[in-house]
Amino acid sequence: MGNKVLIDILKCYNERENKTPLVHFITNFVTMNDVANACLYMGGKPVMAHWEQEINEITSAAHSLVLNLGTPDEARIDAIKKAARIAEAKDIPVILDPVGIHVFSVRLDLARYLLENRQVNVLKGNYSEVMAFLNMKSNFIGIDSLEEGFKRDVIEKIKEFSEINKLYIVITGKEDYVFYKDNAVRITNGTPLLSKITGSGCILSAILGTLCAKGNKKDIFSLCVMGTLINSIAGEKAQDKIKKSHEGFHTFKNYYLDELSLVNDDDILSRGRVFYV
Numbered sequence: 001m002g003n004k005v006l007i008d009i010l011k012c013y014n015e016r017e018n019k020t021p022l023v024h025f026i027t028n029f030v031t032m033n034d035v036a037n038a039c040l041y042m043g044g045k046p047v048m049a050h051w052e053q054e055i056n057e058i059t060s061a062a063h064s065l066v067l068n069l070g071t072p073d074e075a076r077i078d079a080i081k082k083a084a085r086i087a088e089a090k091d092i093p094v095i096l097d098p099v100g101i102h103v104f105s106v107r108l109d110l111a112r113y114l115l116e117n118r119q120v121n122v123l124k125g126n127y128s129e130v131m132a133f134l135n136m137k138s139n140f141i142g143i144d145s146l147e148e149g150f151k152r153d154v155i156e157k158i159k160e161f162s163e164i165n166k167l168y169i170v171i172t173g174k175e176d177y178v179f180y181k182d183n184a185v186r187i188t189n190g191t192p193l194l195s196k197i198t199g200s201g202c203i204l205s206a207i208l209g210t211l212c213a214k215g216n217k218k219d220i221f222s223l224c225v226m227g228t229l230i231n232s233i234a235g236e237k238a239q240d241k242i243k244k245s246h247e248g249f250h251t252f253k254n255y256y257l258d259e260l261s262l263v264n265d266d267d268i269l270s271r272g273r274v275f276y277v
């Protein structure tokens, strides 16, 4: 069934508009430059702006909004709330990357505020962040078999949360998941090297923000799967390169960023591993 799923996903992806959408990012200082480049490689035009006085102009002109909660402060939190209000009024896709909410309660409160009071279309986090968001313990994750991924009761709870909040949920880790209401897939692409560099999760949010700005609203599920595949397969192709030449993590990172712009339909069809759960 893998191939049929991949063909359908590619079809939605290839129907994306041939425009260069403006993507407004309020994002952390650590990975900001890589995030801007990832957006460009996906065919978007990134603008990083977090000064409260600039939000009105830029969010009003944007085609999507990516809110990354890393390195926050008071002024930035106000900017995030303002941008989310404008995005909702304009009905542009909003991607929330709740970096560190499993550690920092202020960020968790902000993420919950946004979900409860504003339009958030896509939540993208790693296992720990999403489990914290859903108020579930990380040990709900199936650990009996590494192939097994989430246990059935966890999958059902995430589907229910997605349904109630009309929220696309992308969860990253050794295996990635995309949920929307009763629809859910497990993606087994990627490489542990992606967790040896900082920012592969932030970059995925940039990819999702750009694809959602270019694609149709009805295709967000497929676009989330496609974005996740691009990120993980770029990592796999970069890994192939450093294995041949015995190079280190930093070179891996450069190859990975480079491969983001090179993943093509053949890579998706030959490497993609997507399974309904």
Ligand SMILES: Nc1ncnc2c1ncn2[C@@H]1O[C@H](COP(=O)(O)OP(=O)(O)OP(=O)(O)O)[C@@H](O)[C@H]1O
Binding pocket: 099, 125, 126, 127, 172, 173, 174, 175, 176, 189, 190, 191, 192, 193, 194, 195, 197, 198, 199, 200, 201, 202, 203, 204, 228, 231, 232
């Ligand atoms: N052990 C692994 N095996 C395969 N792929 C992995 C592994 N760990 C992470 N990845 C991939 O790395 C990407 C980022 O996932 P991860 O969960 O590490 O994000 P993150 O913790 O939010 O990262 P960051 O905070 O550095 O931006 C995803 O595409 C995921 O599939």
Ligand SMILES: Cc1ncsc1CCO
Binding pocket: 028, 029, 030, 031, 070, 071, 099, 198, 199, 201, 202
């Ligand atoms: C390391 C780090 N600290 C805050 S944001 C960030 C980037 C990865 O999410």
